[in-house]
Amino acid sequence: MNHAEVDTTQLLKGVLDLAVLAVLAEADSYGYDVLRRLRENGLDHVGDASVYGTLRRLYQAGALNSYVVPSEEGPHRKYYGLNNRGRKALDQSAQTWVSLSKALNHLLNGRSNGHGK
Amino acid sequence: MASNDHASDIPNYAAAVRAALSDLPPDQAEVLLEDLEDHLREVAAEAGGPLAERLGPPEQYAQELRAAYGGARASGKRQDPALRDLGRAIDRVTTSTWYRQVRAFLPELRPAWWVLRAYVVVLVITEAVSPTHNIRLIPNPFSRRGLLEIVAAAIAIVVSVRLGRRNRSLAKGGRVLAIAGNVLIALIAVPALASMGTFPSFAMVESGGSGQAAQGRALYMPDGPVTNIYPYSRDGKPLTDVLLYDQEGRALTLDSKIGDVTTDYPVGADGQPITNAYPLHQRHFYGDPVAAPRVAFPPWPSASPTASPSASPR
Numbered sequence: 001m002n003h004a005e006v007d008t009t010q011l012l013k014g015v016l017d018l019a020v021l022a023v024l025a026e027a028d029s030y031g032y033d034v035l036r037r038l039r040e041n042g043l044d045h046v047g048d049a050s051v052y053g054t055l056r057r058l059y060q061a062g063a064l065n066s067y068v069v070p071s072e073e074g075p076h077r078k079y080y081g082l083n084n085r086g087r088k089a090l091d092q093s094a095q096t097w098v099s100l101s102k103a104l105n106h107l108l109n110g111r112s113n114g115h116g117k
Numbered sequence: 118m119a120s121n122d123h124a125s126d127i128p129n130y131a132a133a134v135r136a137a138l139s140d141l142p143p144d145q146a147e148v149l150l151e152d153l154e155d156h157l158r159e160v161a162a163e164a165g166g167p168l169a170e171r172l173g174p175p176e177q178y179a180q181e182l183r184a185a186y187g188g189a190r191a192s193g194k195r196q197d198p199a200l201r202d203l204g205r206a207i208d209r210v211t212t213s214t215w216y217r218q219v220r221a222f223l224p225e226l227r228p229a230w231w232v233l234r235a236y237v238v239v240l241v242i243t244e245a246v247s248p249t250h251n252i253r254l255i256p257n258p259f260s261r262r263g264l265l266e267i268v269a270a271a272i273a274i275v276v277s278v279r280l281g282r283r284n285r286s287l288a289k290g291g292r293v294l295a296i297a298g299n300v301l302i303a304l305i306a307v308p309a310l311a312s313m314g315t316f317p318s319f320a321m322v323e324s325g326g327s328g329q330a331a332q333g334r335a336l337y338m339p340d341g342p343v344t345n346i347y348p349y350s351r352d353g354k355p356l357t358d359v360l361l362y363d364q365e366g367r368a369l370t371l372d373s374k375i376g377d378v379t380t381d382y383p384v385g386a387d388g389q390p391i392t393n394a395y396p397l398h399q400r401h402f403y404g405d406p407v408a409a410p411r412v413a414f415p416p417w418p419s420a421s422p423t424a425s426p427s428a429s430p431r
Contacts, residue, residue: 016185031152032159048171049178052156053185056149075158 012045018097019043020054021082021090024064028081031055055080063089126168127157133175138183142198149186231281234299235273237306239266244309335372343371344378345407346395353414358383358394368393378407 012019023029023037035051058064063086069077082090131153138146161168172178210216243266256263256270280295336343346369348359361369370392381398382390399407 013184030159031156032163036163047173047181048160049181050185052153053149053182056152057186060148075155075162077159078152078155 012043013050015097016046016050016054017058018090018093019046020051020058021063021086021093024080024082025087025090028079030069030077030079034080058086127154127161130168130172130175130178131157134179134182137176137179141183144198149182227281228278230299231278232274233306234302235277236270237302237309238277239270239273240309241305243269336369345371345397345399347409347412348395349412349414351417355396355409357396360391361393361395371397377401 019038019041020034023034023041026037029037031052032048034055035046035048038046038051055064059066059080063083064080065083066078066080069079071077131150134153135146135150138150141149157168160171169175243262256266258264258267346361348356348361350356363369378399378401381400382392383394383398385391396409401407
């Protein structure tokens with residue numbers, strides 16, 4: 001694991017809650033599916049344990065509902081979905097993220113202009 | 118799907134993850150890990166290949182789980198589950214509507230406290246200056262002491278209410294001092310108010326008959342129990358072995374268990390102790406005889422000596 005990767009992991013950790021909430025806002029989902037959808041959206045560095053741990057924490061914090069969907073082949077799946085609290089958390093975090101990313105983009109644009117990317 | 122090839126992986130992998138997280142408090146570990154096997158089955162079903170290859174070694178997986186689940190307070194920092202349960206219980210109480218209503222109402226009671234604390238302070242000071250062991254709810258206005266108490270309480274109430282109203286503009290240090298003072302007064306108030314309303318009681322001695330050592334209930338004066346009786350003659354001479362009886366002819370006895378003294382009763386011809394011969398022969402626990410009190414004798418109308426400054430026991 002090189003330093004760049006460590007940094008990515010650290011960055012991701014901060015926004016993983018938001019990412020997971022956003023995925024679940026699209027549609028209810030189970031652990032592995034959440035991971036897959038995150039990766040499909042370009043979050044390649046997310047670890048399985050991180051997603052599982054985040055889901056359990058958000059559930060424990062009362063932001064998610066969960067229900068089990070039996071399946072004929074393969075294991076039963078525990079689906080998670082947003083409840084009101086989760087939606088509120090998502091809205092707030094999204095606002096924070098938007099302003100934060102605006103500020104960072106501004107900073108980074110200045111830098112890339114200066115270096116003539 | 119290649120799930121079945123590695124189905125036996127799952128219990129082993131899960132057990133290794135659990136072992137790596139065994140330092141978590143049990144309830145927290147359960148919440149985190151209750152779905153672990155299901156989830157691993159899911160991963161195995163969709164991904165194929167050995168779990169350790171897909172997910173990394175179980176120890177690393179456990180570490181990542183811990184970090185994600187713990188959020189900001191990642192590894193190490195643990196809280197006593199009992200303490201956390203207490204915290205949750207307090208949260209439940211403090212967020213309930215009735216608590217907020219009570220909380221909002223309490224400031225209304227401030228003036229009542231200002232009056233009460235002034236009253237308690239006056240009570241405690243007068244009791245400390247001249248103890249009567251008989252604090253009354255309302256001091257007797259016809260006694261000098263009572264009148265003084267009432268006046269002092271009135272002044273103290275005015276001062277206390279003024280202090281209370283000014284308190285809000287206090288600096289931080291003064292505020293802490295004020296809170297400490299109020300807590301102190303409140304602590305003193307509990308025993309002071311609890312001892313209130315003990316009216317003078319003259320409990321009669323219930324004697325089982327003369328000559329019996331069995332002691333009845335204590336005899337009380339307004340400010341304490343009677344432990345001995347010292348008879349004197351009219352001219353101030355101390356008398357000994359005076360036998361006392363009440364209006365029913367019962368031997369007047371005292372509770373010998375009061376105070377840290379031992380009483381020696383003379384033994385009669387019938388072998389029974391005589392318990393109503395006064396003054397009682399009493400010794401302190403460490404052996405010295407109990408000295409008679411200094412008494413002031415009343416002035417008799419005749420030419421007999423007016424007063425003897427003190428009297429000593431035999």
